[in-house]
Amino acid sequence: MQASDFERQGFAAGVREGFVAFLPVSVGLIPWALVVGMAMTSAGFTPIEAMGMNIIVFAGTAQLGTLPLIVDHAPLWLILATGLALNLRFLIFSAGIAPGFRGIGTGWRWLCGHFLTDGSFAVCYDKLMQVDDPRWRLGFYLITGVWSWLLWQTFTLAGIFAAGVIPKSWSLEFMATIALIVLLVPMAKSRPMLVAALVGGGSAVLLRGMPLRLGVVTAIVIGIAAGFAAEHWQEKKAA
Amino acid sequence: MNDDISLWLIFIVLGLATTLPRASFIVLGNRFNLPPTLQRALRYAPAAALAAIVVPDVLLVGGSVEPINPKLAAAIAAILVAIRWRNPWLPFIVGMAVLLGLKALLPG
Incomplete structure (x- = not known):
C-alpha cells in the first residue's frame, strides 16, 4: 500500500522509500562506472590517480569528456571550460530542485548539492515538491545520493582493475566514446537538441585548426545558439 | 613529477x-x-558539448576528415542500437564488436 503524502514522515521512512524508488534506476550506473574506470586507466592514470579523480570530481560525463584533453596536455582553462559546459545541466537541475530543500539547513544543502546527479534529480524531483516533512525529504534524497556514490566508486574501481588485464589492441578507450554516445542519444530526441548536437559536433570538426583547442569551446557555444534558435523557429512555426 | x-x-x-x-x-x-532565457539556452549545453567531443573523435583520423573508418562505423552502430533498445550494455557490445571486427578485416 502506498503511503499518502500526509503520512510521509521521518528520516528513516524517507530513506526506505527513496531506496525502493531509486534501486532500479541505479543499475544503469554500473556499465557507465566500469567504462569510466577503464577509460581512466587507458588514459594512463595509476589506480590512485583514477580513484582520486573519481572521488574528487564524482561526475562521469565531465570525467570522460575531459580525459582526451588531459591526455593531450590541453591548457587548464580549456579543461575547466569543457568541464563546466558538461556540468551546466546541474545548474539547471539545482535551480529546479532547490525548492525541495525548504526547511533544511545549509550544511545538509552542501552535501545534497555534492550528490546531485541526473538519476537523483529524476527520481526525487516530484516527491521533494509534494511531501511536507523536511526530514522525510532529506532521507529520501540522501539515500539516492549515497547509494549512487557507493555504486559509482565500487564499479569504477572494478573497471580500473579490469582495464589492467585487458590487452591494448582491444581498443578499450573507444568504450569511453560509446559511453558519451549513449548519453547523447536520449538527449537528442527533440528536434532543437538534435540541432544543438549536430551543429556543435560539425563545428568542432570544422574549427579543429583553431589554436589552443579553442575550437571545442567555440563549437559548444555555436551548438547552444543553434539549439536555442531552432527552438524559437519551431515555436514560431507551431504558433 | x-x-x-x-x-x-x-x-x-x-x-x-x-x-x-x-x-x-x-x-x-x-x-x-537565473534569468529564464539563460536557463532555456543552457539546456542545450550538454548535448552541444558531448557532440563537440564525440564527432571529431570518430570523424577524424590523424587530423583529417575520414568518412570511412572503423571508429565512425562503430559509432553509427552504437547510435542505432541506443535508439532502438534500452539495454544499457548493448551499445558497448555492438560498438566494440563492429570496431574490432573492422580493424581485424582491414589491414593497417
Whole structure:
C-alpha cells in the first residue's frame, strides 16, 4: 500500500522509500562506472590517480569528456571550460530542485548539492515538491545520493582493475566514446537538441585548426545558439 | 613529477566545476534565480558539448576528415542500437564488436 503524502514522515521512512524508488534506476550506473574506470586507466592514470579523480570530481560525463584533453596536455582553462559546459545541466537541475530543500539547513544543502546527479534529480524531483516533512525529504534524497556514490566508486574501481588485464589492441578507450554516445542519444530526441548536437559536433570538426583547442569551446557555444534558435523557429512555426 | 602535481590540480579544479554548479541553487535557496532565457539556452549545453567531443573523435583520423573508418562505423552502430533498445550494455557490445571486427578485416 502506498503511503499518502500526509503520512510521509521521518528520516528513516524517507530513506526506505527513496531506496525502493531509486534501486532500479541505479543499475544503469554500473556499465557507465566500469567504462569510466577503464577509460581512466587507458588514459594512463595509476589506480590512485583514477580513484582520486573519481572521488574528487564524482561526475562521469565531465570525467570522460575531459580525459582526451588531459591526455593531450590541453591548457587548464580549456579543461575547466569543457568541464563546466558538461556540468551546466546541474545548474539547471539545482535551480529546479532547490525548492525541495525548504526547511533544511545549509550544511545538509552542501552535501545534497555534492550528490546531485541526473538519476537523483529524476527520481526525487516530484516527491521533494509534494511531501511536507523536511526530514522525510532529506532521507529520501540522501539515500539516492549515497547509494549512487557507493555504486559509482565500487564499479569504477572494478573497471580500473579490469582495464589492467585487458590487452591494448582491444581498443578499450573507444568504450569511453560509446559511453558519451549513449548519453547523447536520449538527449537528442527533440528536434532543437538534435540541432544543438549536430551543429556543435560539425563545428568542432570544422574549427579543429583553431589554436589552443579553442575550437571545442567555440563549437559548444555555436551548438547552444543553434539549439536555442531552432527552438524559437519551431515555436514560431507551431504558433 | 611536475606533471603529476598538475594532474591533481586538474582534478580539484574539475571537482569545483562539478560541486559548485550542483550545490549552487540548492545552497542559495530561493533567494536568487537565473534569468529564464539563460536557463532555456543552457539546456542545450550538454548535448552541444558531448557532440563537440564525440564527432571529431570518430570523424577524424590523424587530423583529417575520414568518412570511412572503423571508429565512425562503430559509432553509427552504437547510435542505432541506443535508439532502438534500452539495454544499457548493448551499445558497448555492438560498438566494440563492429570496431574490432573492422580493424581485424582491414589491414593497417
